[in-house]
Amino acid sequence: xxxxxxxxxxxxxxxxxxxxxxxxxxxxxxxxxxxxxxxxxxxxxxxxxxxxxxxxxxxxxxxxxxxxxxxxxxxxxxxxxxxxxxxxxxxxxxxxxxxxxxxxxxxxxxxxxxxxxxxxxxxxxxxxxxxxxxxxxxxxxxxxxxxxxxxxxxxxxxxxxxxxxxxxxxxxxxxxxxxxxxxxxxxxxxxxxxxxxxxxxxxxxxxxxxxxxxxxxxxxxxxxxxxxxxxxxxxxxxxxxxxxxxxxxxxxxxxxxxxxxxxxxxxxxxxxxxxxxxxxxxxxxxxxxxxxxxxxxxxxxxxxxxxxxxxxxxxxxxxxxxxxxxxxxxxxxxxxxxxxxxxxxxxxxxxxxxxxxxxxxxxxxxxxxxxxxxxxxxxxxxxxxxxxxxxxxxxxxxxxxxxxxxxxxxxxxxxxxxxxxxxxxxxxxxxxxxxxxxxxxxxxxxxxxxxxxxxxxxxxxxxxxxxxxxxxxxxxxxxxxxxxxxxxxxxxxxxxxxxxxxxxxxxxxxxxxxxxxxxxxxxxxxxxxxxxxxxxxxxxxxxxxxxxxxxxxxxxxxxxxxxxxxxxxxxxxxxxxxxxxxxxxxxxxxxxxxxxxxxxxxxxxxxxxxxxxxxxxxxxxxxxxxxxxxxxxxxxxxxxxxxxxxxxxxxxxxxxxxxxxxxxxxxxxxxxxxxxx
Numbered sequence: 190x191x192x193x194x195x196x197x198x199x200x201x202x203x204x205x206x207x208x209x210x211x212x213x214x215x216x217x218x219x220x221x222x223x224x225x226x227x228x229x230x231x232x233x234x235x236x237x238x239x240x241x242x243x244x245x246x247x248x249x250x251x252x253x254x255x256x257x258x259x260x261x262x263x264x265x266x267x268x269x270x271x272x273x274x275x276x277x278x279x280x281x282x283x284x285x286x287x288x289x290x291x292x293x294x295x296x297x298x299x300x301x302x303x304x305x306x307x308x309x310x311x312x313x314x315x316x317x318x319x320x321x322x323x324x325x326x327x328x329x330x331x332x333x334x335x336x337x338x339x340x341x342x343x344x345x346x347x348x349x350x351x352x353x354x355x356x357x358x359x360x361x362x363x364x365x366x367x368x369x370x371x372x373x374x375x376x377x378x379x380x381x382x383x384x385x386x387x388x389x390x391x392x393x394x395x396x397x398x399x400x401x402x403x404x405x406x407x408x409x410x411x412x413x414x415x416x417x418x419x420x421x422x423x424x425x426x427x428x429x430x431x432x433x434x435x436x437x438x439x440x441x442x443x444x445x446x447x448x449x450x451x452x453x454x455x456x457x458x459x460x461x462x463x464x465x466x467x468x469x470x471x472x473x474x475x476x477x478x479x480x481x482x483x484x485x486x487x488x489x490x491x492x493x494x495x496x497x498x499x500x501x502x503x504x505x506x507x508x509x510x511x512x513x514x515x516x517x518x519x520x521x522x523x524x525x526x527x528x529x530x531x532x533x534x535x536x537x538x539x540x541x542x543x544x545x546x547x548x549x550x551x552x553x554x555x556x557x558x559x560x561x562x563x564x565x566x567x568x569x570x571x572x573x574x575x576x577x578x579x580x581x582x583x584x585x586x587x588x589x590x591x592x593x594x595x596x597x598x599x600x601x602x603x604x605x606x607x608x609x610x611x612x613x614x615x616x617x618x619x620x621x622x623x624x625x626x627x628x629x630x631x632x633x634x635x636x637x638x639x640x641x642x643x644x645x646x647x648x649x650x651x652x653x654x655x656x657x658x659x660x661x662x663x664x665x666x667x668x669x670x671x672x673x674x675x676x677x678x679x680x681x682x683x684x685x686x687x688x689x690x691x692x693x694x695x696x697x698x699x700x701x702x703x704x705x706x707x708x709x710x711x712x713x714x715x716x717x718x719x720x721x722x723x724x725x726x727x728x729x730x731x732x733x734x735x736x737x738x739x740x741x742x743x744x745x746x747x748x749x750x751x752x753x754x755x756x757x758x759x760x761x762x763x764x765x766x767x768x769x770x771x772x773x774x775x776x777x778x779x780x781x782x783x784x785x786x787x788x789x790x791x792x793x794x795x796x797x798x799x800x801x802x803x804x805x806x807x808x809x810x811x812x813x814x815x816x817x818x819x820x821x822x823x824x825x826x827x828x829x830x831x832x833x834x835x836x837x838x839x840x841x842x843x844x845x846x847x848x849x850x851x852x853x854x855x856x857x858x859x860x861x862x863x864x865x866x
Contacts, residue, residue: 193219194677194711201277202270204231211674215244220282227281228451229267230342234276245276252278258320262313262340264333284448285336288385289329291443297388300399302440305433306332306385307402309339310378311423312430317341318371318420325369327377328362329384336444338433361391365412372414375423379409512622512673514588514645517615519548520562524617525570532556532568535866536801536849538579540834543589548614549834549843549865550591551851552580554801558593560614563843563853566865572619577607579832581638585670587645589614592622594637607637609650611670624650625663625678638687640695642708646670649695649708651684665697667708679711680704686772688727688734696734698725703734705747717747724772726781735774735781742772742783742812754814759822761785761808770802771832777839778856779814784831803849807831811859820859828852828861 193199193209197219200206204221210230211218215238221231238244248271255266255278269278288306292298298306310332317324324331324341333342364376380391383406387394392410395403405426411417424430435441534555541550549563557574561567577594584591590613596605609622622639636653652664663678665687682699689695694714695706703725704716725736732748740761744753761767770784786805809830811820821829833844835856842854843865851865 201231201233201275202268202273202279204229204268204279206231211672221279223268223279226267226279228284229279230264230282231277231279236275239274239276245271248276248278254320254322258317258322260313260316262309262338263316264340264342280342282342283333283335283340284451285334285444286447287330287342288332288334288339288381291334291440292329292385292388295439295443297397298385298440299437301434301437303382303386303399303402304427305436306334306339307378307382308424308427308429308433310341310381311420311427313341314371314374314378314420315424318374323369323371324374324377326362327374327381329381332381334436334440334444336436336441336448338436364414366414370414371420372417375409375417375420376414378420378423379406382406512611512618512620513671514585514590515613515615515618516588518545519543519589519614520569521615523560523570523614525560525572525612525614528559528568528571529574532559532866534849535559535851536803537845537851538576538802538849539582539832540843540845540851541582541584541591542834542836542843543584543591543614544586544837545589546837548589549851550582550584550593551865552576552582552593553849554578558582558591558612560591561865563865566863570614572612573610577605577637583639583641585611585641585645585648586643592639592641592648594639604635606635607653609637609639609648611648620673622648622650622668623666623673623675624652625666625675636683636685638684640687640689642689642693643691644693647676647708649687649689651680651687651697653683653685665695665706667711677708677711679706679713685723686725688725690727690732691730696725696727698723698736703736703745703747715747717750724769726772726774728774729776735772737769737772737783742781742810744781744814754817756812756817756819758783758785758810759819770807773833773835775835775839775856780820781812781814782829782833783810783812784808784829784833786831801849802831802845803847807847828854829859 193206197206197209201221203223205223206219206221208220209217210220216232216234219231219233221229234248252266252269252271258265264281264283267279267281270276314324327341331342333340362377362380364373366373382402383392383394383398384390386399387397389397395406395410398406409417418426436444535551536553536555537551538554539552547562549561551559551561553559554576556571557576558572558580559568560570560572562569573593573595575596577596580593582591582593590611592609592611594607595610597608599606611620611622638651638653640649642649646669648668648670650666650668663680664682664684665678665680666675667677668674669676680697682701684697684699686698687696693708695708697704697706702716705714706712707714725734727734731746733744733746733753735742735744740758741755742758743755746753766788768786770786771782773782775782784807786802786807789804807830809821811829813820828846829844830847831845833842835842840856841862842856844852844854846852853862853865854860855862
């Protein structure tokens, strides 16, 4: 559950909004109430879709069809606004945890709870199918466990509204044939039962389903959809139709406590609109139709019984479902396949060390993202063979997850734009991360900058591009890694670089200068020091950053509004063919490395689809803050001329030389220890 944002309306139609529950491609979802009506999950269509007549017609047909559905085991449509400028639909949101929250928080369900669960869901599907409808995205998050019985939440809205091309929104629970159909719902029913009995996502929990149900569940998981029973067959095989047996006492007690918590929230005083505060990664949330609502009573743990020991796939599938960081070292094993072949010419563009210092990420437009055991000089994985420009690899501060900018095709422009994906090395899971709603002129917002928060729970993604485009669309989105949902969006100008401070504030560099943001509220605290630079580096532990403006490197304290130090890049030539390549800070030695380059007159480096900075003439400067000395002044075209990364322990530098090779350099003597290859 997220607090309301400043731009969220306090009311929609007769409904008062209490909290934001989540969002998807086309809608935002709120917990809402109206006088004399049950609590609702209110889906409000985003403004960019309401002017589309085809979308309006499809949405209206979907809502009108759902209104005709009457089932004790399916959350009903309560109301809708279909003739207004803003489209919305209210679906009943009975109190209680979701099946996902119940199992993740308390362990697999006891045997005596599986039959009432299976029967309720089968009867709900049978009722849907009888009216010619398929749910299309049944999974544990779409099953509500009220104190009385289970029922299906979000009766088909998530798939039909957010996935018009019918790609599986929850692939772990989707059948191999894809697409929404009654047979696909039966497969998802079986996969959901596997999860309820085992705690393992999807069909891989089949071996822990009790024997009295296993044959039926296995029949529903057949690859051929024609061999699966119908939902009405499931009802009869389970002894129905009749009301399911009551929940065991432990299950009913958890559901009752959640019901009480939700009622307190609904009948409390109207909340003040505010942007979301940072959330802990392990917060347990309830999800209903893509909407998260935390309802677990504080300080209470209601175990359903001994938690079954997880199988080998359980950690990976749990993490894969949420996009969270796997807690493992970078060399403890990788879920990605071995590299496809050896590399002779790396032609590196950027480098980054993992937080444990064991892994080095190297990006190249020839080889994509390559991951190295740098001490042994061995490539261990190549998660993608394509990156956008330099790729800008950034590791999370915990675990072993790296964010990289990838190319993305857009119909309105000839060349690609950037898009951010994360790669969790131990699990081998790739997750495309969301951004703020697409601007009307997306083709101009080409670049992307991704930065992890200091605690590793969030990822900020910022758009860059044409500095003349300053509109009303947000250019910075804050992604909660545990849900892969945007919890905050702010800013209206393109961003060329960004970074978090230790206390969670966020710095952006754009046409107006450096802006300091409160990442919890999205408030711009102040903007200062207009800059022609494209890079900045936040100073750990201080209200400070380093940036370059018109050939002058400045170490700035934005708390005291004072210059800590500055020096000129004496050889820097400010022309149209000159560009910065990197600003890296060594806080332990109080050094700043600045790289800049001059394009070759016959090469348009940035428009070349296979960018290689060795086509340019590169220069490197290493400035000592204490002495004011440029340690590279007499070195000429040195091995620190291009982007570099400092090892977490501070003793080693990974540096790209003029030819695109990567060298490991002693941070004190600046001598090459050994090349990477």
